[in-house]
Amino acid sequence: MTSSTLAPGLADAARLTPAEARSRFRAGLVTPTAGWSRGYAQANLIAVPREYAFDMLLFAQRNPKPCPVLGVLDAGEVAGPLLAGGDVRTDLPLYTVYADGEKVTDTPDVREHWRDDLVAFLVGCSFTFETALQDAGIRIAHIAQGTNVPMYRTTRRCASAGALSGPLVVSMRPIPAGQVADAVRITSRYPAVHGAPVHVGDPGALGIRDLDAPDFGDPVAIGPGELPVFWACGVTPQAAVMESRPPLAIGHAPGHMLVTDVKDAAYQVP
Template sequence: MPQPDQHSHPDRPAAEANADTSALSPAEARARFRAGLVTPTSGYSAGFAQANLLAVPQEYAFVFLLFAQRNPKPCPVLGVLEAGQLSSELLAGGDIRTDVPLYRVYRDGELAAEVPDIREHWRDDLVAFLIGCSFTFESALLDNGVPVAHIEQGVNVPMYRTRVPAAPAGRFSGPLVVSMRPVPAAQVADAVRITSRHPAVHGAPVHVGDPAELGITDLARPDFGDPVEIADGAVPVFWACGVTPQAAVMESRPPLAIAHAPGHMLVADARDIAYQVP
């Protein structure tokens, strides 16, 4: 199938790019997205969790929940909005149809639209799953002195399809998708330790080192997001990614599915520490 542009959206205003977006409350961040700001959300609302989105018709919801249960690393479920429900404690007073900066609409597994507002595509029988996102643990990495290259470089995180299959469930199957952050070799153990304390948002890496072992042939050509410069002495580290459900949608072809555009997350009201274990 034809592949859409997978990279960062170009519409981010210069003034917004220079703002301290990490200090925004989740409600303030969502208000900006609702007003039309389109931007990757890494670095937004420090101290708060972010979430991937996948909404499917109610008749497919149980099977997708089973898929998520069988694939807890890429699909850790933080919350579920019932059919027709538009808000929850994770986005108090919000609207799941408008509060993500950029959405993708899939019809029969094909990307039909990429839009900042999905109200015209929404149906009352859609069940929305909110899935943990690795952006949540980036504050902990930064707080412990581990650099995050895509934040430093002002781009979206690179994400890659792998040759590793996700565990299928019913009609849902597809490859594991991973995000990559290059980490200085001396700090890889720290990155593993820190992120392992966040199992609800993908947890510890699934792979460290040679991308070929995952079937990734070129780190400069991610399937989603943007490439990052890898500094001398840095090691590519790969985490399970919440874009995995979208890869399953593309392969399994349900009649309708709505998701976030990769890297453009729901900034949630939950504190990231709520998903941290001792």
């Protein structure tokens, strides 16, 4: 990846270690994390009260494409193998707090909202395979344009689990038509971070009316000869929270991920 493929200022962020990146976020830096700590996996966060934890685990098991679980912390735990010496309450750049399914706030520090009965799930993120796409010469529009990845609620329903139900959420990257097959092949080798796309082309087939009006993140420009390619997205559990309305839930703000200590290659299959 050359500096010409990065938004201004992102080259330095790509060279940071995960611990260095997390320290920046802990100090208050708020920014989407696509392109940060090149070569290291990123993860979505969703934390729910213990009484909802089994339902969330079952929801993930029944919907492995959007909800591939990389790790689960015990109730009240804030650190684990994916972030040695870290803290899931402070080490992401931005969080979203929900009460009864309604967004209460976006905040860079959730310690005041945290409870000892919260169980944190770390879910695979498609930012993880973006390095492999770039290494193959596939431009990532939101990184090049310096924006957050666009994400959309779809009309596809996830399999319900206990008290949880909701729609599939997808992220979108415009890919030149001649490189779509390569993008499918490359990302299919990363099943732990959503794997191959769920749809290519017409957004209407997913119930998406306007690519310029994402439900989360920012719109990106789609160039001539590019097709919209959609991957399952780890914001899906938050869509389930919004629909199912548990009394409390804490997630990453979409696009503002946990940068883990695990190499991308650890989630690649032959």
